Amino acid sequence: xxxxxxxxxxxxxxxxxxRLATFYAFFQNAPVAMxxxxxxRQIRExxxxxxxxxxxxxxxxxxIRFGNAVRCISALSASGGCGHGPSCGSCSVRDTVVxxxxxxxxxxxxxxxxxxxxxxxxxxxYVLISTALNDLPDGRQVLVCIEDVTEQKRAxxxxxxxxxxxxxxxxxxxxxxxxxxxxxxxxGGHEEIVGRSEILRLALGKVEHVADTDANVLLLGxxxxxxxxxxxxxxxRSSRNERPLVKVNCAALPSSLIESELFGHVKGAFTGAxxxxxxxxxxxxxxxxxxxxxxxxxxxxxxxxxxVLQEGEFERVGGEETIKVDVRVIAATNRDVQEAMREGxxxxxxxxxxxxxxxxxxxxxxxxxxxxxxxxxxxxxxxRGLGKxxxxxxxxxxxxxxxxxxxGNVRELENVxxxxxxxxxxxxxxxxxxxxKPAKKVRLEGSSANLEDIDRAHIMDxxxxxxxxxxxxxxxxxxxxxxxxTLRYRMKKLGIQRPPRRPR
Numbered sequence: 001x002x003x004x005x006x007x008x009x010x011x012x013x014x015x016x017x018x019r020l021a022t023f024y025a026f027f028q029n030a031p032v033a034m035x036x037x038x039x040x041r042q043i044r045e046x047x048x049x050x051x052x053x054x055x056x057x058x059x060x061x062x063x064i065r066f067g068n069a070v071r072c073i074s075a076l077s078a079s080g081g082c083g084h085g086p087s088c089g090s091c092s093v094r095d096t097v098v099x100x101x102x103x104x105x106x107x108x109x110x111x112x113x114x115x116x117x118x119x120x121x122x123x124x125x126y127v128l129i130s131t132a133l134n135d136l137p138d139g140r141q142v143l144v145c146i147e148d149v150t151e152q153k154r155a156x157x158x159x160x161x162x163x164x165x166x167x168x169x170x171x172x173x174x175x176x177x178x179x180x181x182x183x184x185x186x187x188g189g190h191e192e193i194v195g196r197s198e199i200l201r202l203a204l205g206k207v208e209h210v211a212d213t214d215a216n217v218l219l220l221g222x223x224x225x226x227x228x229x230x231x232x233x234x235x236x237r238s239s240r241n242e243r244p245l246v247k248v249n250c251a252a253l254p255s256s257l258i259e260s261e262l263f264g265h266v267k268g269a270f271t272g273a274x275x276x277x278x279x280x281x282x283x284x285x286x287x288x289x290x291x292x293x294x295x296x297x298x299x300x301x302x303x304x305x306x307x308v309l310q311e312g313e314f315e316r317v318g319g320e321e322t323i324k325v326d327v328r329v330i331a332a333t334n335r336d337v338q339e340a341m342r343e344g345x346x347x348x349x350x351x352x353x354x355x356x357x358x359x360x361x362x363x364x365x366x367x368x369x370x371x372x373x374x375x376x377x378x379x380x381x382x383x384r385g386l387g388k389x390x391x392x393x394x395x396x397x398x399x400x401x402x403x404x405x406x407x408g409n410v411r412e413l414e415n416v417x418x419x420x421x422x423x424x425x426x427x428x429x430x431x432x433x434x435x436x437k438p439a440k441k442v443r444l445e446g447s448s449a450n451l452e453d454i455d456r457a458h459i460m461d462x463x464x465x466x467x468x469x470x471x472x473x474x475x476x477x478x479x480x481x482x483x484x485x486t487l488r489y490r491m492k493k494l495g496i497q498r499p500p501r502r503p504r
Contacts, residue, residue, distance in 0.1 A: 105133065207233050226409075246287065260273075263304070302347045
């Protein structure tokens with residue numbers, strides 16, 4: 001060997017030593033556990049992090065075949081290890097290393113889960129196993145890195161859980177937005193209760209008393225008196241006002257659909273159930289549910305409604321999962337509930353659950369002082385959309401409105417005002433021909449006539465004009481601004497019967 005070759009060898013050896021020293025320094029100071037194994041999987045070297053992980057020094061574990069060490073990776077769990085003992089028969093870490101040897105795969109990285117059996121910490125841990133295999137002239141070596149990634153894994157799981165919850169909230173928000181858009185388009189955005197009469201103030205005083213509580217409320221009153229407005233006022237003043245007020249009209253839906261509307265259904269529960277549906281109770285969770293026309297609710301559903309009121313839980317139609325909700329219920333009806341209970345069409349226990357705090361809403365005939373305020377309110381509300389500008393109401397027109405009995409209450413007044421605006425050619429409100437009968441005071445002989453007598457006389461007058469036809473276009477129910485079922489109920493209550501027909 002010449003001098004140049006010897007010098008080259010010396011230089012190569014020097015460079016090799018420097019690189020080995022650099023590698024060894026990196027190996028020893030790396031923040032993750034690192035082991036260097038030979039071809040028989042015996043531990044040749046391990047760094048400081050590995051000593052801390054295995055709770056043993058490199059001298060104690062050198063020469064021990066990886067996977068059969070007494071401590072193995074037990075130090076990853078403070079105490080108790082992975083529960084497999086010295087044999088490490090099901091150790092995912094060892095299996096990863098063994099598979100690397102058997103396949104001869106140059107590099108490999110696998111995340112494994114350790115099912116730890118420790119009284120101090122029963123939760124699982126996760127480690128990232130990285131292996132690098134290298135075949136050298138003097139034998140095979142494998143570098144094994146073991147990194148505890150439990151915190152990262154838990155953060156990832158928490159993120160997935162949060163995303164799932166966000167998805168559920170998004171679906172719920174979409175359902176609520178659809179419902180609220182329908183509500184806004186349906187009620188015209190009218191939320192005020194207009195009036196200053198003493199009897200109205202008394203009713204609103206009850207609203208103030210009950211609004212801050214979670215008590216169920218039963219609103220009683222004739223059709224058209226504004227029961228929904230009272231429900232909105234209670235909800236708006238309650239602690240639940242950041243959640244929606246969800247409305248269900250129990251009389252507007254057939255009995256076959258009302259259960260699905262209230263409680264929802266699962267896909268395939270019945271013909272036409274093409275997807276899961278969230279019911280109104282679930283939609284109102286944390287808020288208020290307004291059950292309008294509760295007196296019309298099918299008796300078969302009353303027991304299920306009672307369960308929700310008592311226990312706060314229900315199942316969807318066709319479903320088995322019990323859903324818990326926190327809902328305040330405001331119910332409304334124009335029926336005589338006491339009579340319905342006597343007839344057996346309304347459960348007494350449901351009534352007492354709903355009527356924790358009953359509020360009776362006065363008819364318009366008992367708050368005539370509010371009529372001028374209401375007339376101007378409806379003019380301001382509707383004239384712009386109708387392209388009109390009403391600035392004057394003749395005294396005779398206002399007197400006629402004050403004297404009319406308004407069997408349809410505020411709803412009938414709103415309809416009459418809207419029709420009057422349409423028919424008015426100028427800035428002065430025109431009223432002619434808009435009542436079911438020319439506007440006049442209905443009075444019975446004698447000074448003892450009460451409200452029921454006046455109501456009875458007016459209904460009989462309109463019935464006679466319509467030849468006692470209750471249903472149909474232009475007949476009694478429509479002219480009075482009532483539903484046929486409501487008119488029949490009031491006729492029964494007032495003792496109105498059709499006289500026998502005269503023989504032809």
